[in-house]
Amino acid sequence: MTAITDIPDAPRAARRPQAGNPVLRWLRTNLFSSIPNGILTVVLLALLAKGIFSFVQWGIANAVWLAPANDSSACRAARGIGACWAIIPEKYRFILFGTYPFDEQWRPALSVLLFIALYYLSTRRVLWRRELVYLWIGALALISVLMWGGVFGLSFVSQDRWGGLPVTLILATFGLAFGFPLGILVALGRRSKLPAIRSLSVLYVELIRGVPLVSLLFMASVMFPLFMPAGFNIDKLLRAQIAIILFAGAYLAEVIRGGLQAVPRGQYEAADALGLSYWRKHRLIILPQAIRHVIPPLVNTFIAFFKDTSLVLIIGIFDLLTTAKTAIIDPAWQQFSVEVYIFVAAIYFVFCFAMSRYSRSLEAHTASR
Amino acid sequence: MTSDTPRPPPRRRLFGAWGPRELKGLFWQVLVVGIAVAVIAFLWSNTVTNLSARRITTGFAFLGREAGMPIADSLLPYSPRDTYLWAFVVGVANTLRVAVIGIVLATIVGTLIGISRLSANWLLSRLAAVYVETLRDIPLLLQLLFWYVLMQALPAARAAWRPVEGVFLSNRGLILPAIPVGLPQLWVLGTAVLGLALFYLIRRRLIAEQMRDGKPRPAWPFAIGLIVALPVAVSLVLGVSWTIEWPQLRGFNFVGGLTLAPEYFALLIALVTYTSAFIAEIVRSGIQSVPRGQWDAANALGLRRSFMLRQIILPQALRVIVPPMTSQYLNLTKNSSLAVAIGYQDVVSVANTTLNQTGQAIEAIALIMAVFLTISLSISFFMNWYNARIALVER
Numbered sequence: 001m002t003a004i005t006d007i008p009d010a011p012r013a014a015r016r017p018q019a020g021n022p023v024l025r026w027l028r029t030n031l032f033s034s035i036p037n038g039i040l041t042v043v044l045l046a047l048l049a050k051g052i053f054s055f056v057q058w059g060i061a062n063a064v065w066l067a068p069a070n071d072s073s074a075c076r077a078a079r080g081i082g083a084c085w086a087i088i089p090e091k092y093r094f095i096l097f098g099t100y101p102f103d104e105q106w107r108p109a110l111s112v113l114l115f116i117a118l119y120y121l122s123t124r125r126v127l128w129r130r131e132l133v134y135l136w137i138g139a140l141a142l143i144s145v146l147m148w149g150g151v152f153g154l155s156f157v158s159q160d161r162w163g164g165l166p167v168t169l170i171l172a173t174f175g176l177a178f179g180f181p182l183g184i185l186v187a188l189g190r191r192s193k194l195p196a197i198r199s200l201s202v203l204y205v206e207l208i209r210g211v212p213l214v215s216l217l218f219m220a221s222v223m224f225p226l227f228m229p230a231g232f233n234i235d236k237l238l239r240a241q242i243a244i245i246l247f248a249g250a251y252l253a254e255v256i257r258g259g260l261q262a263v264p265r266g267q268y269e270a271a272d273a274l275g276l277s278y279w280r281k282h283r284l285i286i287l288p289q290a291i292r293h294v295i296p297p298l299v300n301t302f303i304a305f306f307k308d309t310s311l312v313l314i315i316g317i318f319d320l321l322t323t324a325k326t327a328i329i330d331p332a333w334q335q336f337s338v339e340v341y342i343f344v345a346a347i348y349f350v351f352c353f354a355m356s357r358y359s360r361s362l363e364a365h366t367a368s369r
Numbered sequence: 370m371t372s373d374t375p376r377p378p379p380r381r382r383l384f385g386a387w388g389p390r391e392l393k394g395l396f397w398q399v400l401v402v403g404i405a406v407a408v409i410a411f412l413w414s415n416t417v418t419n420l421s422a423r424r425i426t427t428g429f430a431f432l433g434r435e436a437g438m439p440i441a442d443s444l445l446p447y448s449p450r451d452t453y454l455w456a457f458v459v460g461v462a463n464t465l466r467v468a469v470i471g472i473v474l475a476t477i478v479g480t481l482i483g484i485s486r487l488s489a490n491w492l493l494s495r496l497a498a499v500y501v502e503t504l505r506d507i508p509l510l511l512q513l514l515f516w517y518v519l520m521q522a523l524p525a526a527r528a529a530w531r532p533v534e535g536v537f538l539s540n541r542g543l544i545l546p547a548i549p550v551g552l553p554q555l556w557v558l559g560t561a562v563l564g565l566a567l568f569y570l571i572r573r574r575l576i577a578e579q580m581r582d583g584k585p586r587p588a589w590p591f592a593i594g595l596i597v598a599l600p601v602a603v604s605l606v607l608g609v610s611w612t613i614e615w616p617q618l619r620g621f622n623f624v625g626g627l628t629l630a631p632e633y634f635a636l637l638i639a640l641v642t643y644t645s646a647f648i649a650e651i652v653r654s655g656i657q658s659v660p661r662g663q664w665d666a667a668n669a670l671g672l673r674r675s676f677m678l679r680q681i682i683l684p685q686a687l688r689v690i691v692p693p694m695t696s697q698y699l700n701l702t703k704n705s706s707l708a709v710a711i712g713y714q715d716v717v718s719v720a721n722t723t724l725n726q727t728g729q730a731i732e733a734i735a736l737i738m739a740v741f742l743t744i745s746l747s748i749s750f751f752m753n754w755y756n757a758r759i760a761l762v763e764r
Contacts, residue, residue, distance in 0.1 A: 030489075030490070030491035030492075031490060031491055031492060033489055033490075037489065037490050040490055040493060041490060041492055041493075044490075044492050044493060044496065045492065048492075048496070193394070194394045194397060194398045195398075196398040196401065196402050197397065197398055197401050197402075200401065200402070200405060207738075207742075209745075210738075210741060210742045210745045210746070211703070211737065211738045211741045211742065212703040212704070212706035212717065212737075212741060213703075214706040214707065214709060214717055215706065215717060215734060215737045215738060215741070218717075218721065218724070218734060218737075219734050222724060222730045222734070223730050223731065223734060225419070226415070226416050226419045226420065226730065226731070227412040227415055227416055227419075228415055229415050229418075230415075230418065230419065230422065303505075303506070307506075307507070307508035307509070308508070310508040310510045310511060311510055311707070313510060313710065314707075314709055314710055321508065321510060321511055321514075325514065335522075337514075337518045338515065338518055338519065338522075341511060341514060341515045341518065344511060345507045345511055345512075345515070348506065348507050348508055348511065349503070349506045349507055352505070352506035352507070353502065353506045356502070356505070356506060
């Protein structure tokens, strides 16, 4: 064998067909192709085995799975040698739904399911039609009714009692639902021939992208009341939502701008030759192609953005991460924060991993065309 | 050229040079700018009214007042009796301390992981893939809190872990042996930097000469002379001492050595692991973007592997790698502002405390934005310069 097998992505030299057991053959080509490679495999296997062994010891074998309500003595006894998963059944209602009235928590639970159904339907390529927009509007309205209540015999629950997973999903979904059209407008503005509109768009994008989201959130929570007329006060959640929409708009605008640049010049000229107006040209011809070009980076932006909503913890909004952090303030359970963070990380991971898998499949789909 | 054919007469327009298209453009611009100005004026007048109602004076005069806030961990000397201005400077230094070291470490780790993902060793590439997928799909703030909790759960100073002799890991942070750097040591380091710059210029000359006549001219004697021998000579002449200071446990705390506070250490770990996952993907796609024919050609020429990577693959991969890498460096810098969640006092945290103490919200946030815009613009300026340089190497 030549030395090139060590080089990343070197084209594999044609191997002599090897006789024998296919498992052995696989092992030889993938794990023991050369002596350094074999040593590396053995070292990695040893480390992996040690890692898995200690995790199984801590997370499964010595773990405490259930404990009587409000009693952390079993967990404290196992501290240091085993995980305390008992904190999850103890606290999961609070982590998932925050301080939403206990008996009404089926409403946020149903909202979460609606959100997930909405995401799922939006990924179906057959459903990418105008009706999808109506579906979104309808579902978001239904979710608002469920969360707020006050109609159809549902009791009213004010916004400051909302918390947990629904808040994370609300911030992310509304951020995208409003940030996306905003991003389209800004992207068009940035490519406009009109200097005043172009410079305003550039200024907006660069200002928002140049500063950390934390400072935008501070601005929303501290400065927004200063900007508004006296007596006009909007809710903290809505303020954060506005900051997140502005933030999403700037990032999405750059992705969409890339898509606009990828549309061939001939398409613009053809639209002009048809005598279409600026808006009709973009709505019917340019934007559908531009957005199709950038669907994979758009999904990646969505993932980044979904994770970034967790930053509202810093201004004290009860999203999923904040409820997790609050759940472990309870002195009896204080020492078991690692378990709670692993639980919440798993929830975030499921959402983001699903999105990234989806983005991968879209990429494969667009590449195959 | 047919100069005798008459030019078509200029088209008559209703408003001289202004056709309907230009008029429409003007209309839209006036409308949008008008709305923007109206919104800003509305917000501005509200702000002025609100500020006077709350008796908050505007302006940066508060920067000269005594800050009175504690900053536990800083490079620069600081006491709570210093001014707000100095507290800000200390905060900026702390932000830069995390950002610069974080960028260097994330680049190293990310490149290693990225190359591992392409390894012919199946196990290594799988493990690298798991690293990337896991870290990318969990919010950075959650990871930061996780590391911070782990840091706090470490044993007390007395029972500190000693993974290597002289290195202590405890709930006081990471303690490393260090060489105390004073003015004489700085002189030697300065000489080394000067030697590096000289070496760079000489190497450029040598390459240019090789380009002319094709004879290889080794650069390594100059490297040894300028980067190693010169600083050593200066060090010997000045009699600078380079004794390593080993940290020691005295009573309840450590004496000597370099201490990385738990907040700083947690922030650094979180930023480096998170960003390195993204950098790994960038490095991987960069290397994969080099056409296979280039590998084949280099192999056919019988080039040594290191030479091939350095001279053929990397220069081409870098063209794909550098632009997205710039955004990762910017992201890491901006993400360092999450420090506020665990109480490491970077510029955002200092500004937030200032804001709560003085009520000068507009000024504090303006300062944060000014600092980050300056850092962002400097990083993109530098990376664009570097990008332009490697783009030239291409021909």
